[in-house]
Amino acid sequence: MSRPAFPIDVLLPDIRQSLAVHPRLVLEAPPGAGKTTQVPLALLDAPWLEGRKIVMLEPRRVAARAAAGFMSQQLGESVGGTVGYRIRFDNQISARTRIEVVTEGILTRMLQDDPTLDGVGALLFDEFHERHLAGDLGLALALDVQASLRPDLRIALMSATLDGERLAQWLDAPRLSSAGRSFPVEVGHFPARRDESLEVQVRRAIEHALAQHPGDVLVFLPGQREIARVEAGFSPSPTGRGVGERVRRSDGNSDIGGFAEPSSDASRHLLPEGEGKAQGIVMLPLHGELPIEKQSEALRPDPQGRRRVVLATNVAESSVTLPGVRIVIDAGLAREPRYDPNSGFSRLDVVAISQASADQRAGRAGRVAEGWAYRLWPQSQRLEPQRRPEIAQVELAGLALELAAWGSDALRFVDAPPPGAIAAAKDLLHRLGALDGRRAITPLGRRMLALGTHPRLAAMLLSPHDERERTLACDLAALIEARDPLPQRGVQRSDAWAERWRALAAFRSGRVAGDANRGALAAIDAAAKQWRRRLRIGAKPVDDAPAHLLGDVLLHAFPDRIAYQHVGDPLRYQLANGRMARLFDDSALYGEPWIVASELRFESKDARVLRAAPLDEARLRRDFPERFSETDAVRWDGDRRALVASRESRYDGIVLSSRPAGRPDPAQAAQALTDAVRDLGLAALPWTEALSQWRQRLLSLREWMPELALPDLSDAALLDTLDEWLRPAFAGKTRLDALGAEELSAALKSQADWNVRQQLDRLAPIRIAVPSGMERDIEYRHGEAPVLAVKLQELFGLADTPRIADGRVPLTLHLLSPAGRPLQVTQDLRGFWERTYPEVKKEMKGRYPKHPWPDDPWSATATHRAKPRGT
Structure with missing residues (x-):
């Protein structure tokens, strides 16, 4: 096929030359410039590539397939020849392939499996502005490879909305910018009416746009659910009124753009009666879960010449071209991963897009001619300038496992992972058996990593040994990752996993409960089949299983959320992590002595169990014998204001039984008193005014003269280091009030050496x-x-x-x-x-006549006494 011209063409020689003399590059090019498909082809015969492969990272599967297809067409080949792609569950490459378009998880696996990247000469990170966690990790690993093993490896970051100057400085790389290909786009706001749902507002906007403007329509919606609802809202109607027909209001005035809100019938009509299909309108969905052939329909003009309305998620923001689009309708929303503390996973939440995304979406209307963009949010609403990186707002267990497999945490990230989130992730991985006591990856951890799913689910999928439980693990993994197939009843949903699994088993046998979502169950069944295929499980899924068997499998995914029923309250449970949780009053799990909770809503006092399954204590003892123990414990009793010693039977943080013990062990007593201060606060200690002033002097001087590097004695610092400075002072004591003021003073001042005390007395005197x-x-x-x-x-x-x-x-x-x-x-x-x-x-x-009040205080003699008698 003849090659079309692209704005990026004039920059291609500069890109080749830059990478010839410098191993890194930042390339900014707006949508439509051609960077995704033209840069890889332009680099194929670069001398420095020496015939090796180019691997291009695409964040989305739709874009990866589309880019590989377009490049192959330009070469007159089929996908899998010179250009191919690799995505999850789909591989179109051959021995001839020299450009591989891969999704983010695939690149990480390539780097982990072969850190030298043998046969690869360049890595291109397309649409890097999306800042997905896997993309940030892939770049960090690639930079480590380049610095230590492959100085000849070329790395290029490409995007339409990069903060290019910042990235170029951070990367120590040249920065090149390309012009785009765009026409003017008129941007307007199309606000919702009172109590109007998103789907109805979108429907009004589509009808208005089709009537007022030429060209195809691209509608940005948060996800599949909203796409399906908008699709369902349009169907032939008996009124004969077609989309785009002007509707007059009873007062004789037109609504926005000449349209009133249509009747429920008129608003559902897409194909005007009496018109042939050539004059009709076709509505097409576009999202990452569609089959390839369905995605392809949205990426090419309609063969019958009909106007198209493409309902898309943010996969259409970049890297894919939709021909004929001149109108964009933007809901201003996207589903993006956010950490959900209830489940312990990152979930997709509907959030407002950034201003950069809004501009990029609007630009889609100006690719072929002048266009129009309708924003479905008020003009007064302000958006964040840029999208926040995922690394700052998602759960990081998967990242921590990747870093452990790599063997180093000291990687260069554009934005470093938050230390608290990484520490929590490592603690979880240790519980799951993926990391050992030294926080190094275990053989189980490597097997978990190979599955390419969340470490919790990987641990569960690998734990069973018999075929029955293995198929149940596949079912549970699919259920956990999917949206709930059961409806909400009243103010809450059922909290039992067994009810969901039985609905899945019934679906497989052709019996679906009237209130279960058939579509959701079909998707869950398909996902479970994929897991059985990946794990090479030949057995068919079981059609009957006791509820506790589900819990016996789930406990390997949620060892920190195993819970034991409270002796005095059957609705309360103590969790393995030491916290308390409570069932709903009408819980299906009432009366179960042991449960494993996969979802909890954390509240100020007790967490609320949202989803759980019962489990068998015998199975728990068989699978985790090392977590059961008999220990002597010493605790502070706040009511009695005294230490209590006991002999406890425990599972992790759960106290199964307790009986009184003798005199507390001195070391345990000192620790318990220290913990009591940690809970009660520093005010529980015997402070004197002199000691308080000494501490205030040191804190003040530390602020006034930071160059002295004086020790931090703030409340937060002292509470964080109680074990270091206070616990030794409790040696031999069994009561909190046994600590005297002098002992507290000596303990606190032990943090300041002789030099510090000398500086304090000189610079901040009493x-x-x-x-x-x-x-x-x-x-x-x-x-x-x-x-x-x-x-x-x-x-x-x-x-x-x-x-x-x-x-x-x-x-x-x-x-x-x-x-x-x-x-x-x-x-x-x-x-x-x-x-x-x-x-x-x-x-x-x-x-005060007896005291001096001189006219000249400058020369008067200072005194602390009254005037002598007779003066």
Whole structure:
């Protein structure tokens, strides 16, 4: 086929030359520039490539297939020749393939399996602005490979909405920018009416757009569910009114753009009666779960010449071209991963898009001619400028496992993973058996990684040994990953996994309960089949299983959420992580001694069990014998304000039974008292005013003179280090009030060595000499200026405000009357003498005649006494 011209063409020589002399590149090119399909082809014969492969990362499967298909067409070949693709469950490459378009998980596996990337000369990261977690990880691994093993490897980041300058500086790479191919796009807002659903608003906008403008329509919706609802809202109607027909209101005026809200019948009509199909309209969905042939329909013009309305998720934002589109309708929403603490997974939530995404979506209307973009949110609504990277807002167990397999955490990330999230992920992986005590990956961890799913599900899929349980594990993995097939009843949904699994088993036998979602069950069944195929399970799924067997399988995915019934309250459970949880009053799990909770809603007191299954204690003891123990425990009893020693039978953090023990072990007692302070707070300790002032002096000086690097004695720091400085002071004690003030002082001051104490006494003294010859105390409060309270007569002759901390910090003077009452608060003593003292003298001289009130305080003698008799 003849090759079309693209705006990126003029930049292709510069791209080749840049990569010839520098191993990294940042390329900015707007939608339609041709970067996705033209850059890989332009690099194929680059001398530095030496005949090796180019691997291009595409975040989305739709875009990966489309890009490979378009490049193959340009070469006059089929996909799988020079250009091929690899995505999950689909591989179209051959021995001839030199350009591989892969999705993010595939690239990570390539790097983990062969860190040298033998036979690969260049990695292209397309649409890097989407900042998916797998893309960030892939780049970090690639940079590590380039730095240590393959300095000849070329790496290019390509995107339409990159913060190119920042990335180029971070990457130490040249930055090239291409012009785009676009026409003017008129952007307007099409607000919802009162109490109008998204689907109805979209329907109105489509009808308005089709009537007012030429060309195909691209509608951006959050996901499949919304696409299906909009599709279902359009069907032939008996009214004969066609889409785009002007509807007049009873008052004679037209609505927005000449349209009133259509009747329920008129709004559902897409193909006007009496018109042939050539003049009709076809509606097409576009999302990543569609079969390839269905996706292809949306990516090519209609063969019968009909206008198209493409209902798409954000897969249509970039990397795919939809011919004929001149109108964009944007709901301003997308489903993006967010960490869900209830389930312990990252879930897809509907969120507002960024301004960069909104601009990119609108630009889709101007690819072939001038276009129009309708935004379905108020013009006053402000969007975030850029999309937040996934690494900052998703659960990181999968990332932590990848890093453990790589053997290093010291990778260069554009945005580093949050330390707290990584620590929590490693703790979970240790519980799952994927990491050992040294946080190194185990053989089980490597098998889990190979499955390419969340580590919780991988652990569950690999744990069973008999075929029956293996098929159940596949069913449960599919159920957990899917949307709930059961409807909500009243204010809540059923909390039993058994009910969902039985609905799946009934679907397989052709019996579907009236309230179950047949489509959701079909998708779950298909996903379970894929898991059985991947795990090479030849057995058919079981059609009957007791509820506890589901829990026996689930416990390997959620070992931290195994729970035991409270002795005094059958609705309360203690979790293996030490927290408490509660069932709903009408729970299907009522009365079960052991459960495993896959979903919890964390609340201030007890978590709420949202989804769980019963389990067999014998199975728990068989699978996790090392987690059962008999231990002596010492705890602080807040009611009795005393230590209690007991002999406990435990499963992880669950106390199964407890009986009184003898005298507490001294080390355990010291730890329990330390933990009591951690819970009660530092105020529970015997502070004296002198010790509090010593701490305030050190905190203040640490702030005033950070170069001294004084120890941090803030509340947070002291609570974090209680085991280091306070626990030794509790040695031999069994009561909290046995710790004396002197012992507390010695424990606290142990954190400051001799040099620190010397600096503290010199730079933040307890008291200061004043002109009267007396020494007066300085009061310190961290975050405030230090205070010197002194009688006014004691400062005669002193011109300027005293300072401490090598003169950096002026004291706040509380100038007192002879009776000790405040007359003035100031940090400007000179200004007080000049401007305020005359008025104070006039008022105070008659009230305190026995004390000096000289006309010239600068030369007067300071005193702390009254005037001698007879003067």
